[in-house]
Amino acid sequence: MVENFEPNIVVFACNWCSYAGIDLAGTSRVQYPHNLKVIRVMCSGRINPVYILEALANGADGVLVTGCHPGDCHYISGNYKTRKRMLLLDKLLEQFGIEKGRVRLEWISAPEGERFANIAKEFVEQIKKLGPNRIAEKLKEEVEVV
Amino acid sequence: MVESEEIRIGVYVCHCGLNIASVVDINKVIEEVSKVPNVVVAKEYQFMCSQPGQNMIIEDIKQRHLNRVVVAACSPRMHEPTFQKAVEEGGLNPYLFEMANIREHCSWVHEKEKDAATDKAIKLVNAAIAKARLLKPLNVEKVKVIPKALVIGGGIAGIRASLDIANAGFQVHLVETRPSIGGNMARLDKTFPTLDCSQCILTPLMVEVSRHPNIILRTYTDVVDISGSVGNFKVKLLKKPRYVDATKCTGCGVCVTKCPWTAPSEFELGLGKRKAIYFEFPQAVPLIPVIDPEHCMYFQKGTCRACERFCPTKAIDFNQKPEEVELEVGVIILATGYSLYDVAKTMPEYGYRKYKDVITGLELERLVSASGPTKGHIVRPSDGKEPKKVAIILCVGSRDEKHLRYCCRFGCVAGIKHAYYIVSYIPDAEVYICYRDIRTFGKGYEEFYERIRNYENVKFIRGSPMEILQDADGSLYFDVFDANTNRVVTLRPDLVVLETGVVPHTTFKELAKLLKCSIGPDGFALELHPKLRPTETSVDGVFLAGAVQGPKDIPDTVAQAGAAASSAIALMSKGYVETVPYVASINEDLCSGCGICQPLCAFDAISLVKKEDGKQVASVDISKCKGCGVCAAACPSGAAQQLGFSDDQILAMVRALTR
Numbered sequence: 001m002v003e004n005f006e007p008n009i010v011v012f013a014c015n016w017c018s019y020a021g022i023d024l025a026g027t028s029r030v031q032y033p034h035n036l037k038v039i040r041v042m043c044s045g046r047i048n049p050v051y052i053l054e055a056l057a058n059g060a061d062g063v064l065v066t067g068c069h070p071g072d073c074h075y076i077s078g079n080y081k082t083r084k085r086m087l088l089l090d091k092l093l094e095q096f097g098i099e100k101g102r103v104r105l106e107w108i109s110a111p112e113g114e115r116f117a118n119i120a121k122e123f124v125e126q127i128k129k130l131g132p133n134r135i136a137e138k139l140k141e142e143v144e145v146v
Numbered sequence: 147m148v149e150s151e152e153i154r155i156g157v158y159v160c161h162c163g164l165n166i167a168s169v170v171d172i173n174k175v176i177e178e179v180s181k182v183p184n185v186v187v188a189k190e191y192q193f194m195c196s197q198p199g200q201n202m203i204i205e206d207i208k209q210r211h212l213n214r215v216v217v218a219a220c221s222p223r224m225h226e227p228t229f230q231k232a233v234e235e236g237g238l239n240p241y242l243f244e245m246a247n248i249r250e251h252c253s254w255v256h257e258k259e260k261d262a263a264t265d266k267a268i269k270l271v272n273a274a275i276a277k278a279r280l281l282k283p284l285n286v287e288k289v290k291v292i293p294k295a296l297v298i299g300g301g302i303a304g305i306r307a308s309l310d311i312a313n314a315g316f317q318v319h320l321v322e323t324r325p326s327i328g329g330n331m332a333r334l335d336k337t338f339p340t341l342d343c344s345q346c347i348l349t350p351l352m353v354e355v356s357r358h359p360n361i362i363l364r365t366y367t368d369v370v371d372i373s374g375s376v377g378n379f380k381v382k383l384l385k386k387p388r389y390v391d392a393t394k395c396t397g398c399g400v401c402v403t404k405c406p407w408t409a410p411s412e413f414e415l416g417l418g419k420r421k422a423i424y425f426e427f428p429q430a431v432p433l434i435p436v437i438d439p440e441h442c443m444y445f446q447k448g449t450c451r452a453c454e455r456f457c458p459t460k461a462i463d464f465n466q467k468p469e470e471v472e473l474e475v476g477v478i479i480l481a482t483g484y485s486l487y488d489v490a491k492t493m494p495e496y497g498y499r500k501y502k503d504v505i506t507g508l509e510l511e512r513l514v515s516a517s518g519p520t521k522g523h524i525v526r527p528s529d530g531k532e533p534k535k536v537a538i539i540l541c542v543g544s545r546d547e548k549h550l551r552y553c554c555r556f557g558c559v560a561g562i563k564h565a566y567y568i569v570s571y572i573p574d575a576e577v578y579i580c581y582r583d584i585r586t587f588g589k590g591y592e593e594f595y596e597r598i599r600n601y602e603n604v605k606f607i608r609g610s611p612m613e614i615l616q617d618a619d620g621s622l623y624f625d626v627f628d629a630n631t632n633r634v635v636t637l638r639p640d641l642v643v644l645e646t647g648v649v650p651h652t653t654f655k656e657l658a659k660l661l662k663c664s665i666g667p668d669g670f671a672l673e674l675h676p677k678l679r680p681t682e683t684s685v686d687g688v689f690l691a692g693a694v695q696g697p698k699d700i701p702d703t704v705a706q707a708g709a710a711a712s713s714a715i716a717l718m719s720k721g722y723v724e725t726v727p728y729v730a731s732i733n734e735d736l737c738s739g740c741g742i743c744q745p746l747c748a749f750d751a752i753s754l755v756k757k758e759d760g761k762q763v764a765s766v767d768i769s770k771c772k773g774c775g776v777c778a779a780a781c782p783s784g785a786a787q788q789l790g791f792s793d794d795q796i797l798a799m800v801r802a803l804t805r
């Protein structure tokens with residue numbers, strides 16, 4: 001493990017369930033690591049996998065995608081589409097040589113503030129174990145070679 | 147706003163008393179964000195949401211010519227609308243505003259890590275600034291709502307909803323596929339748990355519907371097409387020919403008496419007969435008969451015309467043709483109700499339709515009804531004798547993985563009521579109720595159950611028969627394992643009553659397709675939210691009343707019909723609907739017309755259109771778009787974007803957070 005490594009993690013959250021759940025962690029003052037920073041979208045179905053790749057290419061050490069639980073999407077079925085996209089992305093990441101586990105999908109509902117905090121802690125631990133994301137550097141090298 | 151205009155951002159960091167300021171070093175945040183390009187003002191204040199805080203923004207917009215505003219404070223779910231208003235008051239489009247959540251997402255969750263929290267706050271504000279730079283003014287459009295409603299289905303749900311809307315002063319078109327309104331409730335003799343006479347509470351409402359100046363009753367009519375969206379639906383109806391001129395008919399019924407031809411009565415579920423010209427039932431509304439060409443000798447062989455000869459007002463019109471009617475309405479209420487599960491086909495082990503003396507609960511209602519085929523005498527269909535031993539079987543097809551997984555929600559109490567019918571009409575009869583669980587959730591239901599349970603000649607057996615069989619002498623028998631006594635009981639009932647499961651009405655599926663509203667896994671209409679929006683559908687302006695949404699008893703049906711009506715009234719009295727600002731938009735130059743986005747849209751807002759130059763492109767109906775952005779995420783060329791959440795805006799945030 002790299003010492004004093006503080007991972008930078010981008011979180012995507014849908015406005016209706018997950019963002020509300022993350023808000024609730026705050027309102028209930030449940031403490032979790034500061035490494036996560038949230039970007040709000042209306043629905044998890046809005047999250048283009050390109051955003052995740054962009055985050056990783058820019059040096060994010062982990063990306064957490066959150067959405068409403070299956071069946072609860074405010075827009076009926078956006079999260080099902082997210083799930084499919086994430087499965088595809090998983091395969092893609094492997095090909096890019098990005099470790100499994102840097103990207104994670106979690107369903108967070110509005111009352112699950114505490115659960116979000118636990119996931120946050122766990123995810124930060126996991127990323128710490130994986131160490132810093134080197135893909136940005138690798139990309140740079142590759143570009144130079146080309 | 148002109149593209150080239152210089153971006154001038156004002157950033158306001160809120161202390162939220164000590165909520166933020168005790169953890170985040172506000173001054174440091176200000177110092178950092180002041181250095182960011184395009185930020186012309188960076189200020190802090192105790193409570194940004196307060197009037198002085200808001201005034202600060204308004205003044206700066208005017209004096210410092212800001213054209214973007216970022217507030218770093220609490221969750222946008224809390225105060226985004228507050229600040230958007232202020233921004234608008236300052237003279238800017240309210241969507242040129244972005245919020246950074248440094249309270250719920252920062253100071254409150256990192257109380258002990260002040261430095262890290264301050265760094266994070268700076269990052270979050272930077273991300274908001276990055277997005278703000280790319281914000282575009284958005285519009286909320288007002289779509290006019292035609293103050294007319296269409297109610298589909300003339301059962302108790304449709305009747306209640308129509309009356310409520312009509313009483314609020316709006317015009318209602320009530321469409322019913324059968325010749326009369328009344329629905330399944332009209333078939334019931336009594337309603338549980340109070341044992342009110344069903345007709346006595348229903349028929350006055352039916353008459354009220356027919357007399358109401360705001361209700362246009364369209365019976366014997368089908369909905370064949372629906373297009374448009376909330377506020378402005380275009381509906382095509384097909385009025386089936388009755389072969390009776392409704393403007394001349396007085397409902398005297400001479401034609402019916404004189405008609406020599408008969409057919410099984412639909413209303414009596416085949417237990418009784420009707421004429422080839424018939425009233426749906428004696429209290430039908432409207433009281434205008436219908437000729438059934440399949441059984442009418444004139445239509446079949448060209449002879450007879452008895453009805454025509456005897457009609458005192460010359461109302462018979464054999465030349466009537468189906469008639470198309472077009473309507474424009476602002477809202478639609480679906481109240482198509484339920485049909486019984488087809489147990490004859492799906493559960494042959496119960497022998498329904500094979501043995502005459504196996505009937506459904508609804509058929510028993512007709513046998514008990516004074517206006518029914520037996521004038522209210524409970525007799526066996528096979529030989530017309532009074533049954534002395536009756537088996538009532540609950541949950542036939544319901545709560546059964548092989549059939550319907552859900553509970554029918556009225557079978558138990560209906561079965562108990564049916565036991566009551568039998569012992570009160572035939573005091574020396576014995577009734578056996580075969581049940582799995584008794585569910586008496588409604589008001590007064592448990593008390594009713596207890597009352598009947600105490601009857602000596604009503605016995606409860608916990609178990610369902612495997613198969614109903616017939617002896618050589620024609621009598622029915624079956625074995626049932628009673629889980630209460632752990633014994634197999636053999637019953638030889640004279641009559642078997644099946645409390646069958648229920649399914650959505652046969653017309654519903656087609657309608658749902660026309661409306662493009664979602665259907666749940668059980669086949670019923672899917673409500674927008676099971677708890678909070680139980681009467682709304684995935685289609686704005688389309689509401690649900692009664693069993694179309696799922697099995698329901700009468701009280702729940704009426705309650706939901708009222709709720710659906712008030713939602714419809716609210717929409718119509720407001721007079722317009724606002725579109726969502728964050729809708730999808732298509733850049734036609736980039737769009738290749740591939741159509742990937744179209745089937746992804748859960749709201750049917752995207753269609754593929756041919757432009758004048760022949761190019762196919764996707765097009766978004768913003769009155770249907772709910773602004774989820776699913777299409778934008780899938781678009782391979784970046785042509786589909788979600789306003790307010792466009793790729794460049796989100797990517798700018800990603801980059802700001804990963805710098």
Ligand code: FES
Binds near residue numbers: 014017043066072
């Ligand atoms: S709104 Fe939460 S996933 Fe769609």
